[in-house]
Amino acid sequence: MDALPQSNRILHRMVTLTLLHLPDPKPVRHWRFAQETLIRIGRAPENHIILNNPIVSRFHAELRRIDLPRRADSQTPIQGWQLINHSVNGTFVNGEAIAQGILEDEVLIQLAQEGPVLRFQLESRSSSPTIAFPAQSSPPQLPDPTQSTAPTRCTHAGNPADNLFCIHCGQPIRVEKTVRQYQVLRVLGRGGMGTTYLVWNPMGVPRPRGAPIGKLQVLKEMNADVARIPKAQELFEREASTLKTLEHPGIPRYYDFFIENDKKYLVMELIHGRDMEKRVRQQGPVAMEQAIGWMVQTCEVLDYLHNRPTPIIHRDIKPGNLLVRNVDQRVVVLDFGAVKAAGLAPGTRIGAEGYSAPEQVQGRPVIQSDLYAIGPSLVFLLTGMSPLRLQRRGDSSDRFDLDKIAGLSRRLQLVIWRVTEIDPANRYQTAKELIHALKNCL
Secondary structure (H helix, E strand, O other): OOOOOHHHOOEEEEEEEEEEEOOOOEEEEEEEEOOOOEEEEEOOOOOOEEOOOOOOOOOOEEEEEEEEOOOOOOOOOEEEEEEEEOOOOOEEEOOEEOOEEEOOOOEEEEEOOOOOEEEEEEEEEEOOOOOOOOOOOOOOOOOOOOOOOOOOOOOOOOOOOOOOEOOOOOOEOOOOEEEOOEEEEEEEEEOOOEEEEEEEEOOOOOOOOOOOOOEEEEEEEEOHHHHOOHHHHHHHHHHHHHHHHOOOOOOOOEEEEEEEOOEEEEEEEOOOEEEHHHHHHHHOOOOHHHHHHHHHHHHHHHHHHHOOOOOEEOOOOOHHHEEEEOOOOOEEEOOOOOOEEOOOOOOOOOOOOOOOOHHHHOOOOOHHHHHHOHHHHHHHHHHOOOHHHHEOOOOOOOOEOHHHOOOOOHHHHHHHHHHOOOOHHHOOOOHHHHHHHHHOOO
16 A cells, blocks of 8 residues: 555654652552543542542643644644643643643643642654654653752732732732633622632633633633522523624623533623612712713614514613723623523513513513613613603503603603504514614704
């Protein structure tokens, strides 16, 4: 049989990991991997290599098989191994701390300072017997464990009390816990569906779908008490799958979704700013022009959602889910945990009291239900009061007693009354139509 063309051959890099008993060094156990493309190391039983040592994190580090650049004298692709640290206790290669890097043959991997040591060895096997990978030179001397070469860990002394990152080493000062590579710095909020955390995605960690490295992000964790409810799981997964398809400056970017220890997690872009509810609570009602401007921007996001190939109904438009971004004062719509595709059969009744349209309360939302929420949102922004306090009961289209709002123009009164009509057919039918009506009030 003719030899394979050189460009079609691949040099496979099999790996052997040996747990050493220092300072002998005496091999304690071997693991050999020929077909795996991912090797996880840590204390949890889900890992490929399980090390029951309290200094080792549950998911401490991982090795990934990757394609290396071709050698200058050959077109043959070469496969190698990349080490990625996931532990706040650190991972060291030949005594040097590493977040991510390509491993050479015969290096020593130490899991945390004074933690267990693994010797990493490569064995090359070509897909064609005519090719051999050059052997490495003799292994380096093992480091003397009594003379640690690992860098001294920063004590983070002298940092201001509210600092997230150390002024000396640049690393997070306090990490509450680590989920995958995401280092949890603080809680941002707790809701009925999930808890959101401010997390740091360390520099050099592999990124899903365009997620920036070395940046603060938002991690949303599904609450344990609702995780047992099938509908809650459906809504949490729907939020992730919906955000993944959206791209608009008024919607946080989706970065990642995964399951860890039977918990579901969603990673999103961090938006620096304050939601409208907090802003009004802290500073008081806003001017009519400002309120209209914010609602116009909100409607622009709704117009994007409602005109998707499969229209999307947000179902939770309210001031607490409308954030004003610091950098450009633009509105960003948050919390897609209640989204629903338009046209689906009636289902779960979801919505905030005072902001939800009657048909949405009955489990029959339409795109005009999102527009309805603009009316009570305007009432809150202009008064600082719950819309329920100004809401009339009955079949009248005058759903809010707007005469009590000082400085409210007659034209904006009519817009609020129309957008909150009982019958969706009597409201503005599209976000564009509502935008035009709001702009005419300026």
